[in-house]
Amino acid sequence: MPHPDLEKIHHDITAWYSANARDLPWRGPAADPWAVMVSEFMLQQTPVVRVRPVWESWMERWPTPAALAAEPVAEAVRAWGRLGYPRRALRLHAAAVVITDEHGGKVPGTEAELLALPGIGTYTAAAIACFAFKVPTVVVDTNIRRVHARLVSGRALPEQNQNAAELALAARLLPAAGPGDTVGTALANDWNIAVMELGALVCTARSPRCEDCPVLNQCAWIAAGRPEPHYKPKGQPWHGTDRQVRGAMMAVLRHSPGPVNREELLGAPDLAVVASKPRITVSARQGDPAHEAWVTLHALPALAEQRERALDSLLADGLAQQGATGIRLPR
Template sequence: MTNRKFALLHHRITQWYAASARELPWRAPDASPWSILVSEFMLQQTPVVRVQPVWEQWMQRWPEAADLAAEPASEVVRAWGRLGYPRRALRLHATAQHIVELHGGQVPRTEKELLALPGVGTYTAAAVASFAFGIPATVVDTNIRRVHARLVKGCALPEPSYTAKEAALAERLMPAHPADPEELHPLANAWNISVMELGALICTARNPRCGDCPVQDLCAWVAAGRPAPHYVPKGQAWAGTDRQVRGSMMAVLRHTPGPVGRTALVGGIDLLRPLSDMQLELGSETGSEAHEAWVVLYALAADAEQRERCLAGLIGDGLARETTAGVGLPA
């Protein structure tokens, strides 16, 4: 692909984004670096429709890193709600504390400094550098990889795992930018977010809307007749997995005001008994949300061994703690 074609891709895709992008609060001109960092943590493996209401609640409650850093971990995990992968909440909490202790409460600018934050990997560091500070970092997520694979390589999907060739292609596709890696470069930032949005809305994994694509005539995959993927993607199972059991246990811990007995979590209770009797057995006041969480947990086809394993995993990950009073959220 020639430099002229690259320039055409840059122009068309960024112009499409300017006219068609979703209005998301973390993309607003006045969005703070902290608010963008929070959004990147929440958006990992989680769709925008689930993230936005939780993000808005978080930013109202914790508009600065120092606000979150001052909260106990239990409140952070509880506020994470049903976003999934709750270890992200603990890492974000640790990141906030790190930002306060080492950066005066301000999100650092450079990729190197961002990578030193707990829970921040290569993608998140590049995304925050680009979207929060306009630094020309090369951002590559699943959506971007898919657009690159179709546009340039003619493949329906990117490789199952991120490869060095894909990284090199992403670098080649970036608009030329200044030698100083910290110098602002609006086109590079616009390119990153535009390709990401194109993959999210148009060049989707299933049922891509090629007729609405601003670069359909330049797409190698379309030119090749839209061939099928060269491998069968593996779906991520949920029903019956440890993730499902752990998620149900976390729901119980979030909605129950105090510690609950280990036996109740890994054994069983009679959900047909009067609520008042259940409250005594669980050692806490059980409201409707808590009762529903218990119902869901005990509806799972998980044996005692799996429940024990999942509880041990939650405690080992710091998402739960066990004391003489029972099992609860981290302090």
């Protein structure tokens, strides 16, 4: 047993969740497996506050995998908006096509079947199986790893990269649920989402609210005197990176009704001149999303080689396509 008070910890954390869980639409009784799957794709490295409005628009437009699969992939990329990491939109669309063609339009319910879908890795397969199909499986994300590290291992942060020891610890902490054990299965599923929520709301990375923690008295990190992290976390930079340039180019492509010339994406021409050319799809009107996207792109202090690199990576990733008339979102 990884903790002497494990049964009490299970009770205290799941009871805390029952009283404090956020009211999120993909957790509600009306959320089907597709709704859960879309949320899991969108929530990867993206906070709930940014995901929720996009998820709601997405589900209204594409309430089933078949509805998304019937649309061009460019529409999925456009609808992804500014969530970031837009390759997720490509993969979600590809997964919807496979679900429609090979699973009768229904999201499959086993981890093995989920892992076979495009864009789904170990965590996402486990999360969908657990949250959509009530499979008592081990779910381990960054929030869960951090709670486990503090509560049981006495460390301020988990390892920088997930390892086998952390997975083994998560498996030992998961409430037992044998075949036909509905009570154990329910507790295992509640445990996964409850620990994840505790990490997101209370046991946060930078400023944990320990006074609000339901297992404060059982926490090994607190008992050890809150030792400092054994490494210094490094945030992901944005300004000046290829990711920033890629994002600005994607904004232009999303808001352009037609293809865009490569030179216009790579250069920084005068917008009044650009807007006067009929073959260029940028509007000079203030407040127009296309115009604002062009302004943002051309205002970046990016050297020519960085712009070339960013655009070539978009083409290589399938997020943009070069055609006879210019560059556009994938069809």
